[in-house]
Amino acid sequence: MSKSPADSLFENEKEYLRNVSVDNVIFGYHDKELKVLLQQPFSTGKWTVIGGYIKRTESIDQAAKRIAFERTGLKNLYLEQFRAFGNPGRVRERGFTAKKINEMTGKKITNDHWIFDYFVSIGFYTLTEFSKVTIKKGLWGETCKWWPINEIPPMIFDHLLIIKEALKALRLHIAEYPIGYELLPEKFTIPEIHALYQTILEKNLDDRNFTRKLIAKGIVVKLKETKKIGAHRSPYLYKFDLEKYMQALKDGDILVF
Amino acid sequence: MSKSPADSLFENEKEYLRNVSVDNVIFGYHDKELKVLLQQPFSTGKWTVIGGYIKRTESIDQAAKRIAFERTGLKNLYLEQFRAFGNPGRVRERGFTAKKINEMTGKKITNDHWIFDYFVSIGFYTLTEFSKVTIKKGLWGETCKWWPINEIPPMIFDHLLIIKEALKALRLHIAEYPIGYELLPEKFTIPEIHALYQTILEKNLDDRNFTRKLIAKGIVVKLKETKKIGAHRSPYLYKFDLEKYMQALKDGDILVF
DNA sequence: TTTTTATTCCGTCATTAATACGTAATGATA
DNA sequence: TATCATTACGTATTAATGACGGAATAAAAA
Numbered sequence: 001m002s003k004s005p006a007d008s009l010f011e012n013e014k015e016y017l018r019n020v021s022v023d024n025v026i027f028g029y030h031d032k033e034l035k036v037l038l039q040q041p042f043s044t045g046k047w048t049v050i051g052g053y054i055k056r057t058e059s060i061d062q063a064a065k066r067i068a069f070e071r072t073g074l075k076n077l078y079l080e081q082f083r084a085f086g087n088p089g090r091v092r093e094r095g096f097t098a099k100k101i102n103e104m105t106g107k108k109i110t111n112d113h114w115i116f117d118y119f120v121s122i123g124f125y126t127l128t129e130f131s132k133v134t135i136k137k138g139l140w141g142e143t144c145k146w147w148p149i150n151e152i153p154p155m156i157f158d159h160l161l162i163i164k165e166a167l168k169a170l171r172l173h174i175a176e177y178p179i180g181y182e183l184l185p186e187k188f189t190i191p192e193i194h195a196l197y198q199t200i201l202e203k204n205l206d207d208r209n210f211t212r213k214l215i216a217k218g219i220v221v222k223l224k225e226t227k228k229i230g231a232h233r234s235p236y237l238y239k240f241d242l243e244k245y246m247q248a249l250k251d252g253d254i255l256v257f
Numbered sequence: 258m259s260k261s262p263a264d265s266l267f268e269n270e271k272e273y274l275r276n277v278s279v280d281n282v283i284f285g286y287h288d289k290e291l292k293v294l295l296q297q298p299f300s301t302g303k304w305t306v307i308g309g310y311i312k313r314t315e316s317i318d319q320a321a322k323r324i325a326f327e328r329t330g331l332k333n334l335y336l337e338q339f340r341a342f343g344n345p346g347r348v349r350e351r352g353f354t355a356k357k358i359n360e361m362t363g364k365k366i367t368n369d370h371w372i373f374d375y376f377v378s379i380g381f382y383t384l385t386e387f388s389k390v391t392i393k394k395g396l397w398g399e400t401c402k403w404w405p406i407n408e409i410p411p412m413i414f415d416h417l418l419i420i421k422e423a424l425k426a427l428r429l430h431i432a433e434y435p436i437g438y439e440l441l442p443e444k445f446t447i448p449e450i451h452a453l454y455q456t457i458l459e460k461n462l463d464d465r466n467f468t469r470k471l472i473a474k475g476i477v478v479k480l481k482e483t484k485k486i487g488a489h490r491s492p493y494l495y496k497f498d499l500e501k502y503m504q505a506l507k508d509g510d511i512l513v514f
Numbered sequence: 515t516t517t518t519t520a521t522t523c524c525g526t527c528a529t530t531a532a533t534a535c536g537t538a539a540t541g542a543t544a
Numbered sequence: 545t546a547t548c549a550t551t552a553c554g555t556a557t558t559a560a561t562g563a564c565g566g567a568a569t570a571a572a573a574a
Contacts, residue, residue: 014369018275021375056374059344082340087316112271117313120277122341228262233540233551489521490569
């Protein structure tokens with residue numbers, strides 16, 4: 001029988017903060033598909049987002065980054081905090097009792113131990129190219145896979161709500177800050193970036209108006225080259241104007257689509 | 258020597274969650290002034306926002322509401338969660354040691370007890386009419402008063418950052434959701450609501466354009482009456498169209514000023 | 515008493531932004 | 545050879561925004 005994260009938390013209880021955790025909603029984009037990385041830690045059939053505990057020596061942002069790295073292998077993921085979740089309904093381990101923990105770890109605790117209280121979870125989200133990610137198995141060999149955003153399996157506790165809130169936050173975010181630099185190749189076509197926005201916002205955007213606005217903001221620059229694809233006519237290639245892109249990332253620049 | 262909140266937390270450690278707390282930034286508006294409610298819990302000279310701990314039986318939203326009520330006496334305050342703060346720098350009680358706690362409470366604990374780890378704090382803000390509030394002293398008789406938003410005294414830990422982030426969130430919020438219903442009398446004048454927006458946003462808004470946009474949204478309705486004030490000509494009175502106001506509160510309705 | 519100033523109110527105009535379509539050229543497919 | 549999807553460029557209408565002009569009133573100042 002494999003050990004669960006809660007055992008580990010309990011065994012290393014001096015290393016982690018109590019009653020607080022981090023939950024990362026890791027979105028992945030690739031070829032007109034938006035997915036979310038989920039894991040199935042126990043054999044309950046229920047899935048969870050990529051969560052973990054906070055070490056007493058690290059900040060919540062560092063914890064989120066570490067936890068995301070442990071699953072995706074990606075350093076420098078930008079994780080945006082969007083909300084905290086906390087109510088008495090979200091107890092970590094319904095199946096656990098003081099007796100069971102005593103059998104498993106040899107530790108004697110009472111039923112009013114903090115491990116039986118609920119955990120407040122700080123929600124973060126990020127967006128990456130999912131073909132770049134090699135999923136790493138967790139310490140307890142959990143199943144872990146990408147799920148399309150519209151086919152989410154049964155989730156534990158309030159994790160479906162967490163995903164929905166994260167998606168809402170992501171969509172609000174891209175109305176003010178540009179995306180694409182980590183998601184598209186260095187040189188990309190207008191149809192590619194158009195599909196990216198349409199997929200994430202899940203709505204059709206008039207191609208002529210979309211292009212006009214994007215170019216008006218100055219964050220994309222047209223190149224002389226075209227992309228040689230077998231199918232159809234060769235579309236022009238564009239690249240981001242890094243300076244303007246970073247400026248817009250920093251200060252925000254409302255993009256209404 | 259009065260007891261500190263930490264003593265109480267420690268004594269009632271079965272009642273509260275560990276390593277998590279709530280911090281409420283309570284903004285108060287009255288007569289063209291925006292203030293924030295702060296308390297000075299210990300005689301350190303430093304001030305804090307209105308914080309407290311989360312009971313294991315309540316949600317974080319309920320905790321925020323209870324904590325705000327304990328200071329202001331106001332039920333039904335709407336508190337909006339805006340961010341969580343957590344890094345190893347924000348230890349609650351620098352002055353406390355295991356020895357000191359043992360002397361004060363008789364409890365024997367070690368220096369790696371969770372009370373010495375940092376607390377993740379969930380930040381909430383609210384906005385009220387500060388002339389409606391009768392400040393209640395806390396259990397430990399802390400000094401508690403309203404401070405103008407531009408004259409914040411020295412704050413503990415990252416509490417100045419918490420106020421600044423809350424103010425940023427508040428200003429973003431009123432760009433999408435109406436305010437005023439809890440802040441203005443039932444019947445109010447255009448100059449009054451104009452001053453409210455100008456004060457909170459801390460910028461001048463063209464009065465003609467402001468009025469035009471407000472009326473275009475339909476959330477205010479002109480009345481036949483005028484306000485009989487001694488000074489100057491009698492301005493018309495307006496009231497909120499509650500139905501449209503609540504609709505805008507629910508769905509959001511961008512108001513660019 | 516007359517002039518000045520502050521307050522409240524209503525209105526205009528130029529500019530910019532948003533929305534909704536039209537259509538031609540290309541090359542793959544039927 | 546005809547059809548269709550893809551890419552690209554353009555325009556017309558409507559709506560929103562920002563910057564001003566100025567009149568009427570009444571209090572305050574001269």
